[in-house]
Amino acid sequence: MQIAEAVDGYLDHLERERGYSANTVRGYRGDLRSLTEHCDGAGLEDATALDIDVLRDWLYASSEAGMGKSTIARRSAAARGLSRWIAAHGGADVAGRLRTPKRDRHLPRVLSRQVMDGVLGSLAAAAGEGDPVALRDLAVVELLYASALRVSELVGLDVDDVDLERLTVRVTGKGSKERVVPFGRPALDAVLDWMRVGRPQLADAERAHPALFLGARGGRLGQRRVHELVTALLEEIPGSGPHGPHTLRHTAATHLLDGGADLRAVQELLGHASLGTTQIYTHVSLERLAEAYRGAHPRA
DSSP states (O other): OHHHHHHHHHHHHHOOOOOOOOHHHHHHHHHHHHHOOOOOTTTTTBBOOHHHHHHHHHHHHHHHOOOOOHHHHHHHHHHHHHHHHHHHHHHOOTTTOOOOOOOOOOOOOOOHHHHHHHHHHHHHHHHHTOOOOHHHHHHHHHHHHHTTTHHHHTTTTGGGEEEETTEEEEEOOOOOEEEEOOOOHHHHHHHHHIIIHHHHHHTTTTSOOOOOOBOOTSSBBHHHHHHHHHHHHTTTTTSSSSSHHHHHHHHHHHHHHTTTHHHHHHHHTTTOOOOHHHHHHHHHHHHHHHHHHHHHHHOO
């Protein structure tokens, strides 16, 4: 089996059998294409030619090219997964001793409650005119913040996934895992206004669409449009860090912990497989506490 064939087989396995998201498979595809090119340059085509030294040389070359620890860590994970897949199909698992560098841990950007109130207030003012897109945008941001959803989870929602009585939404997260998450009254009001007033104006009268959020042409709202919306809202707000929708997810998680929510409850809300992933938000809360202390205590 050639290395390129093994890569294709492994990626197909991730997508069809393991249920990996399209974004994750795309990232692994880019990483393993780089590995294939590295092997081609060394005159290696057969999967049996892969060994630990080849993989270490590839990761070293990636590091010398200026790639960060997180990228190297992902490439290392992709190589180990490929090696295990090759072993399951009659080859040898040569990447068992491949070490992964520790990822750089950057604290996520978090908006204050006052800033979030301002963002939502400006959207509500625009939606007050009854424009369907403005109504949709308010409901989108309210739900992103209220339920700490990923963008892929939000745009994947169907109308039937929303329980307006229990104030919950059923979302499909990473690995095709379903979970039910709550939202609050402000999000309920925004979603109701969108469904009753805005959505019928954008819906295709000849072809019903199950999606909760619709684009301008009546189809399912795309992730790019949500990114554009949130980026435009946040780019004028002072502060370093990303301006995309994930900032709202970070903000929601941190505000929950600041308000006294249990860490495991937040883990379940976010759909994190590991509690360690959720714990970064405790660091954010402590960092905010320390900042408030330094600014307020006379002997700080």
